[in-house]
Amino acid sequence: LEAFRAAGAATLSSDEVVHDLYRRPEVVAAVAERFGDDVIRADGSVDRSQVGTRAFVGDGLRFLEQLLHPLIATARREWIARERRLDPPPALLVCEVPLLLEAGLVDAFDAVVVITASEDVRRARVEARGQDFAARAAHQGSEADKVARADHAYVNDGSLDDLRAFVTSVVQGYASVR
Secondary structure, eight states: HHHHHHOOOOOEHHHHHHHHHTHHHHHHHHHHHHHOOOBBBBTSSOOOHHHHHHSTTTTHHHHHHHHHHHHHHHHHHHHHHHHHSOOOOOSSSSEEEETTTTTTTTGGGSEEEEEOOOOOHHHHHHHHTTTOOHHHHEEEEEEEHHHOOSSEEEOOOOOHEEEEEEHHHHHHHHHHOO
């Protein structure tokens, strides 16, 4: 998202929305009831890494999706409405939705931009975060399907400057249409 912001787009990160949701008392209570009190930090928020290790066991992921997806959708709609009320409104609104295809949200947006990477690079990035690549990949659509459904796609195996150049060209293309 940093590259989109640098190119002048207003952005919303679903991941940041989830961070905020994991501080809401009703969400914290539901997560603790499902996964146990030890997934709650001393400050009362949900420990995402602890939940992440348990989410891929049994129906944990389905539980989280049913709990969080409606709340994320509401936050996204509210953000879009706020941004559109600005004077002037941003030239482009970008919503980062990691599970866009899996959640069936492709048609909710005017365009889909996929930033992907080769499997080796994705595996290394996931494992560097201490996560199980195979478990996560099993719950996601294929990268080929994501790229095929995208209006724009970029394989992010190169430099940050290359990624920024790609994003800038996409943002400028859409901003000029407005």
